[in-house]
Structure formats: structure tokens, C-alpha cells
Amino acid sequence: MAHWQAIAPAAAQEVEHPSSLVVEFGPDRPLALDCGASLSPFTIAYQTYGELDAQRSNAVLICHALTGDQHVANVHPVTGKPGWWETMIGPGKPIDTDRFFVICANVVGGCMGTTGPASRGPDQVKPWALDFPVVTIRDMVRAQAMLIDHLGIDTLFCVAGGSMGGMQVLQWAASYPERVFSAMPIATAARHSAQNIAFHEVGRQAIMADPDWKGGHYLLEGARPEKGLAVARMAAHITYLSEPALHRKFGRKLQERDAPTFSFDADFEIESYLRYQGRSFVERFDANSYLYLTRAMDYFDLAADYDGVLARAFGKTRTRFCMVSFTSDWLFPTADTRAIVHALNASGASVSFVEIETDKGHDAFLLDVPELFATSRGFIDSAAHARGLPPAREA
């Protein structure tokens, strides 16, 4: 047995034991990557919920965000917490698992069972580390299409996701228009902004500055760049919230004391909250995966593949779109969504667009935002009707 297994962190162990369904693609089914390399063999770890109907017409693919994974609607095997989108997906929920067959796969480059930098590399012993090829959002979607083929599904009833998940939804609609009946990209953009690239670069530099990163070979060397990854997460986490939400939740409240300590302890509640976010993240996420997935988002520029004209990405699409943004999301502001809506309009697509008023920031797509659920339910029900799917059961 290889040495690195004994010293692998939770994330790498998950690559070996994903607590999920897996599909292995052998040498006969390589994944062609945008960088020119191909990945073979490779594994996709995924979860499903509900049942595929006889016509194979009720499948919904959920695409996860940067630090999400396939455990969208079940207790997470590492953290023990509820699935990351149980507010949206489940029996009777807007994406109703009594009606739909819901699939969620860990992305290529991830660390929860799908092949990524913590997976065994070409020698089948050592982890890939930085020899793993740089992947793109389109690569992630190409891998998902192979999974959908494997499941015998021709057309997805819906593809939905927020943030990096939304990028995948847009890429699905562009790459496989005939396979996407409806699409719900939430709090996302057709390309990553300079400011967002900048924040990602800070996170990557924080990880690579940690001597325990060891040039990417930390798994082999029995280390983990926990401090660097925690700093990366802390910086990113601020961008997922909004100033009003932070002010409402934390303000300048001191922790369990009346006066400042005049020290570098976590005097303010926001400080201990951020430190907790950093600490808990490193328990479930692989640092190299963080490098690869942030890079994939930075590279995302859907129009670039179509001579810089975003509308061309959607050609003569017949997909029905529902675009959602949030007023206080400064990471993927409404202007980014509006640019997509304009492109969809220019290509004659069916698109509805809702900007939801909330102070919850970018993370609103994961939180209890009734208007998001109502919007999603309405869109899904209407698309299901158009698709000829049976209506929701009476409650």
C-alpha cells in the first residue's frame, strides 16, 4: 500500500472513499481537456435523489459551487451537516425529488471522489498534486456529460446551480443546447471579473506561501497547508457576504466581554467567526483542489470561445432560462447577470430574470430566501408543464 494513504487528510481519503456512487471511465473513455491533455482513467463521484421516469425525461442536474460537492441533499459524510442545498432540493421542495431525478456530481478537480489533484496520479500510487492538468469550467461540463451519457439520459429537464455552479449551467447551455430543456444559473457571470480574479489570487498565494504546502506535495510529505488554506477561506468568505449582513450579524460586537483586550485575540465576534470559517474549511477541503477550482473560475469567459460575442454562445438555443441575482451580491453583481440576459435576448432565447432584494450577499443562493424558492418553484413548474411532465402531487 502506498505511503501517502496513511498520511492523507480527510479530503484525500474522500477521493478514495467518496461515500457516493462512482463511475470509472477507463482508458477507452478519456476526458479531453481544454489545456490539450486528456485525463484517463478518471472517476466521477455523484449522488442521485428521486427516480428517473420511464421516458428518462425528468432528470435535473445540479452543479455545485467552488467549495461545494455532490452532497447537495443528504447529510455530508465529513461534516455531518445537512446537504448544501436542502432548502431547494427534496420532497416537496422547489426542485421536488418526488417528481424529479436529481443528480449532483463532484466536479473534475474536486476532492470528494471525482478525480482531482489529491487522486492517485498516473503511477496509481502518488497523488497528482500539481501534475494534475489545469481544468476549466468546460472540462467540468464535458465530464458531467459523460456521466449523463452513462446514466442513459439524453436530455436534462433542468440544469441548475449558483456561482461556479451557474458558470457550469451557462456552459451546459452553450456546449449542449439540445440536451438542456431548462436552465437556472443563479448569482453568476459569463466571465470572472478582475476583482474576483484578484481575490482568488490572494487565496492561492496564501496557500502557496504556507511551507506545509511543500510545492504542492504535502500529501506525500505528510503535511497539510492548513494555515494558508484557512487564510484563503477567510478572505473568500468575506466576499460571500455583504457589508449590511456583516453589520447586522456582528457589527462591532465584542466577544463575551465588555471592553477590548488590547491584544491580538479575537476581540470582535466577526474575528472569531472568520477564524472558525477558516478552521472548519480545512477539515473538509483539499488545498490543491482549491487552487485548481479557483483557476477554472478565473479562466471562465464564455464569450471568448465565440469571438467575444456572448450571444453567439447561445446560438439558436431553445433552452428556457431563469436568471437570478441578488441586490447585495458584490461578487457576482446584477450587472453580470444582466449582461447574460441581454445576450440571451439577442439570441432570441426564452428567459426570465429576477433580481431578488436581500442583504445576504452572494451566499443568498444557499440561504433561506423565500423569493428564491418561489421563483424557482414557478419556473420549474412551468417548465415541467411545457415538458409534459406530470404536475406536483397534492400536498
Next chain:
Amino acid sequence: MAHWQAIAPAAAQEVEHPSSLVVEFGPDRPLALDCGASLSPFTIAYQTYGELDAQRSNAVLICHALTGDQHVANVHPVTGKPGWWETMIGPGKPIDTDRFFVICANVVGGCMGTTGPASRGPDQVKPWALDFPVVTIRDMVRAQAMLIDHLGIDTLFCVAGGSMGGMQVLQWAASYPERVFSAMPIATAARHSAQNIAFHEVGRQAIMADPDWKGGHYLLEGARPEKGLAVARMAAHITYLSEPALHRKFGRKLQERDAPTFSFDADFEIESYLRYQGRSFVERFDANSYLYLTRAMDYFDLAADYDGVLARAFGKTRTRFCMVSFTSDWLFPTADTRAIVHALNASGASVSFVEIETDKGHDAFLLDVPELFATSRGFIDSAAHARGLPPAREA
């Protein structure tokens, strides 16, 4: 000679050789600190420009921001770059050194000659490091008042500064209302927001995560937490700019190439720009000073000393205020300035308030923004007239 000197970085050397005027306060003149400790002996390093008039009535105190120093209008002795506010201060400039005696002092806790954590500690051999007491904005202002006393100046014609400098201006007006004839706090706030505390905490965690920080004792151990400090600077630097400015300057432009490298090299111009910002910062700044000065900003809450009522901080002030904010400053947004203006109005102060339209973000106060210069010139000239100072010479 103590061992640590031989291995001290530029910043610590500057503490020993500040290339500035210095005043040393001996055991008979301790600096009483908000934390309860007192600092004695201690040194203030400062620069002056222009000449003090016979009535000692034309002195302008400039308060520097987090990473600024006393070299406001002369070539910086470490970087060789122009002074940080030469656009504003100099012969014929809005703060005209042909008319005014301009003083700028390195703050207590800084690293350019004023006593701070890199200075020799109580044993006069080892640097203070984390034994240096945590200082506040009010402590900085108290030390500046001792410098002003030392210079024989009773009333300052004007106190001006942006960001952390603006906090000091507000504190001056609150602590010594009779000594401040006019005040120009720019791009600042009466208290640091939860989001700003959060960004500072990320920076501090990045520094403290660097093993070369060595629990704060890096100077003694011949190390420097350069990587951690660079990450802190990179994260902070994003907050000094604005998304539109980043987009205009960098967009998604690739560095000297046509296609992405599919690697973690600095593909995008914004990445190499940020890395450069990080690298160049560590050459001139002490990591522990960064911890102390960010902490001072976090603790700043002017109203807290006045039962939470900001207007009381300004009592029956007769200081003339000019408040300036910038539309694209999301670190110290206009709402923060407006809160101060309301408090000043409530206390019957003379206050003018200008929100300047610019996409340059928080850093606008340091940049070429003609409306800022025009506003400053108008305010200064009018205040000088009210003070009975002679008008500007004909050009």
C-alpha cells in the same frame, strides 16, 4: 552592539535611522496609553516643510494612513519614490508649503522612526515585538500633541488626512478642539465597520500564519514573515481599489501572451500587479507594525468614548470641517462620512461636505483627482482668510 541590529530588515533599520527629524521623550515625559500602560522613553520621527510664522499660527499637521509615514512631500528614503501626498502638499499646491508650516509624524506603533514594535524594547537591546503595548488612534493623537507642544505650537491651523489619517483628524477635533482651527478628514469613518475589521483580521492571520513570523520575534531570530505580509498587503490592496477601476486598468487582460498558460503562473495582469504590490510592500514595512496599526483602526469607535453619541465627541467645537468621500470607495463609503456630517451638524459645527464622483476607490485620496485638489484649496484658502493668514502669493 545588540545582535538583532545586524539582522534587522529595512523597516527596523529605519527605526534606528529614520532619515527624519526626531524628538525623544524621556522618562519625565511618558506617553499614557489607552490600554493603561505608558510608553517611556519614546521617539517621534517627523518631517516638516515650509516655515512656521512668527505667530506660530500657520502649522498644518498631516496624519498618515495605515501604510504611510512621515515622508509626505519628499522622496522616500527607502523606496526612492515621491512623497505619498505630493499631489496635495508642496509649493503652490492646495496645502501650500510657501504659506504653511507642514508637519507629518510617523504614528506610534509605526516603523519609520517613531517608537513601535520593531524599536528597542525596555531592555534597550531586544525589539519590543509583541510586548509592545496595543495602541489606539487616540494614543497616536496624544503623541502628536506632545510633538506639537515640543514645537511650541498652541493651535494647528489645519489637521488633514485620509483613511486612518482621517480617523486621527477626527480624534484631534474631539480630544483637542481648542487646538484645531480647521480639519479635513478624507475617506474615513468614525468607527471601523465589521467588514473592514474582517479584512484586517485576514491580513493579521496571514502574517501570523507565516512560520517566519516566529511568534512575533522574527527580528531577533533573523527572519522576516515576507510571504505572510505580502498576502496581507494583496488582500488589503484590493479593498483600496474599486471593481470599475480594476476593470478599466486590467480587465481580463493576459500578460504578454495571447492564451492562458493553463498553470498557476500570473496569467492575468491583475495577478502580477498584486504580486508586485505584495513584494514591494515587504521591503518597506514591518509586519508587527502592520498588526498594531490595523488593530488600532479596528478599535477606533469615536462615539464609544461619548456614551455612543457621536455628536457629543464634537461638543461645542469651533473647528471648521471639510469632509470628503468618494463615490467608489467601498472601504469607507460615503454613508460613513455622512454619519460624521450629521453628528457635526447636530453639534452645530461648521462643516462642508463633498462627495467626489470617481471610479478610483478608496485610494482616490492619494491619486490625481482634480476635484479633491479644488475642494481642498477652496477650504484651506477660506480657512486661512478666517484665521487672518496672508493670502497665497501670486503665481
